[in-house]
Amino acid sequence: MSEQDQAAGLRKWANLQRQQQQAEGAVDVAAAEPVPEPEQASPFLTPKTTAVEAPTMLAPPKPKIPLVVVGLPGSGAVHVNKVKARLGQWSALGRNWAGNPDDWDIRIVMAETSDLAQLREQYSRWALWISSDADTFAVMFRTLRQLHERGGPRRLLALHEPHLPRQGLLNNLREAADYYLNMELLVLAR
Structure with missing residues (x-):
């Protein structure tokens, strides 16, 4: 894979990560419940996990x-x-x-x-x-x-x-x- 293709794939992945973080950060305040800090979390509550998307794999360049x-x-x-x-x-x-x-x-x-x-x-x-x-x-x-x-x-x-x-x-x-x-x-x- 060429350096240019790798860089484009990494940029795309980084943009997706930023968009995902912004979407998670933009929570409806009225509907949100207060979430305790991790040190003070109740043993009965499991922390909400989010799946991290793997970087989008670009198809390898077609051989010439x-x-x-x-x-x-x-x-x-x-x-x-x-x-x-x-x-x-x-x-x-x-x-x-x-x-x-x-x-x-x-x-x-x-x-x-x-x-x-x-x-x-x-x-x-x-x-x-x-x-x-x-x-x-x-x-x-x-x-x-x-x-x-x-x-x-x-x-x-x-x-x-x-x-x-x-x-x-x-x-x-x-x-x-x-x-x-x-x-x-x-x-x-x-």
């Missing part, structure tokens, strides 16, 4: 879903936000699997990395970021070939800009990955 993304030129927060924005667009289109973009743990990986086989064993969800510039096909096919040669995943989601049509670049890339590299590139229809 790891998504390894290749094909981006770097690994900064700008690229992570770009991927999350695309997942958010798919979610807005009603793609339930995309969920909330903040539910994803985006991990940017370079195709040249030497430990792709270990990463493939560790993570099951992979994506290829496909941009829309003039050299995209050559760059993306080279990335897929590097993944193939270094023991990377055999199935990837095509993450692309929303205006990129399926005919042309996306289909050509999907077919080349399948035919030459025996890799599945999942291209989602609009």
Whole structure:
């Protein structure tokens, strides 16, 4: 549980305690009977006990879903936000699997990395970021070939800009990955 969630839970609990104490302290004076001090209490009377509410337990944060993304030129927060924005667009289109973009743990990986086989064993969800510039096909096919040669995943989601049509670049890339590299590139229809 994060520190922020714990602090919020403690504040909520403390507020409930204050409200309960104020409610107990605000007694109707006309209906109230005098209560003797604890030292002078009669042995025949049992003190009124109040149950102390346990702090409200917040559900633990849902674990984030790891998504390894290749094909981006770097690994900064700008690229992570770009991927999350695309997942958010798919979610807005009603793609339930995309969920909330903040539910994803985006991990940017370079195709040249030497430990792709270990990463493939560790993570099951992979994506290829496909941009829309003039050299995209050559760059993306080279990335897929590097993944193939270094023991990377055999199935990837095509993450692309929303205006990129399926005919042309996306289909050509999907077919080349399948035919030459025996890799599945999942291209989602609009």
